[in-house]
Amino acid sequence: MSNGDIFVGEVIGTAILILFGAGVCAAVTLRHSKARASGWIVIAFGWGFGVLAGAYTAAPLSGGHLNPAVTLGIAIDTGKWSQVWVYLCGQMVGAMLGAVLAYLVYLAQFNANVSAPARSAGSPQGAAEEPPAGTDGQGGPTPTLGIFSTIPEIRNPVANLITEIIATVGLVLPVLAFGLTKGLGQSGTQVLVVALVVVGIGLSLGGPTGYAINPARDLGPRIVHQFLPIPNKGTSDWGYAFVPVVGPLIGGALAGLIYNVAF
Template sequence: MTNGEVFRGEVIGTAILILFGAGVCAAVTLRFSKAKAAGWIVIAFGWGFGVMAGAYTAGPLSGGHLNPAVTLGIAVESGKWGQVWVYVLGQMVGAMIGAVLTWLVYYAQFGANRETEQSLPTLGIFSTIPEIRNPVANLLTETIATFALVLPILAFGLTEGLGTSGTKTLIVAFLVVGIGLSLGGPTGYAINPARDLGPRLVHAVLPIPNKGTSDWSYAWVPVAGPLIGGALGGLVYNLAF
């Protein structure tokens, strides 16, 4: 795969991931959405379907990493670092595009927040917010959850036929749903630095009425935790398999 193919694939795939993922968060959060208050299970499946759609779309071009933590884990496992920067750049650009597209889809609903009786904070539509703000605990949650994503992704490659049949991508999508349902409660499970940082940057600059803070004091946690978890996934894979 050339650098151009990798970049295009990761931009397109990550944009689709964020469009689905931030989209389901907007659908469940915004007052004038038909899916208002549909709940955590809906959010978990929305993100899982986003992974599935984005990864299948990007797969022929880049392999569909869509996540710097996955890219890092694969690089640690394989020792191939040459295109890591291309993957990460594409993922960040794609994440920001996906966030802007979500804003456009729900433009009228965001606008309706201007005249409501109480301001509705919107950061949770775009990025993660911990339920209990404890940097050590939050970092551990993101590290463990991302480890639980990256190690299985690497191990799935050992099952003959999963990759060539395309079934691996579907299984990874369900893995993301499972992580959301099981491990997502404390922090909202970023498990992907681009997924959190790209939309957070977009949230900071978009003209969303009554949008609230972008919470930059927390922003390092959903970047550092997933990167640590991804690297640990690659290391444990090399040691155990």
């Protein structure tokens, strides 16, 4: 694969991944969305379908890594490092592009992210309805960072880092092991199985931190969130940003080392 093919494939594939992933988070979070408050299971499957669509699209060009942790694990396993930088650049550009596209899809909802309580159709002027799902519980603006990047439920950097490391090993090690099952690659179902693994990680391991398990997936959209003109968007939380970058990179490296030793 040429550097150009790898870059284009990773940009397109990662953009699709983030479009689906940030899109489902926006759908569940923002007021005036038909999917608001539909829950964690919807989010987990939305991200899984994002992996499915993005990786299948990128596979003919780049192999569909879409994740620096996966790229790092593969490089440690194979010893091939010369094109790692191309993968990483494509993944970051794609993640930022996907975040912008998700913002544009929900532009009206983001612009409606104001502090005034919503009013039911037909209710008397000034009569406020129950606060819409996805608001601050008082009818106030919805913090938007969680649509783009991860936020821990309990802020404990050491515990959060451990969660991200373990969850990323749980992703990258199976990705490497699936390469031993030739039938998966030949039938084209390998990407489907990886997507289901991502759904499983979200459902079982995603509760503490929101399961970044992908540095580009968290950092690229966080940068975009910093600069997007979203009303009442809240903080981009740069104090936490190192956890969903460092944790998955450590997890990807550990998965590559474990795979080299055990298989």
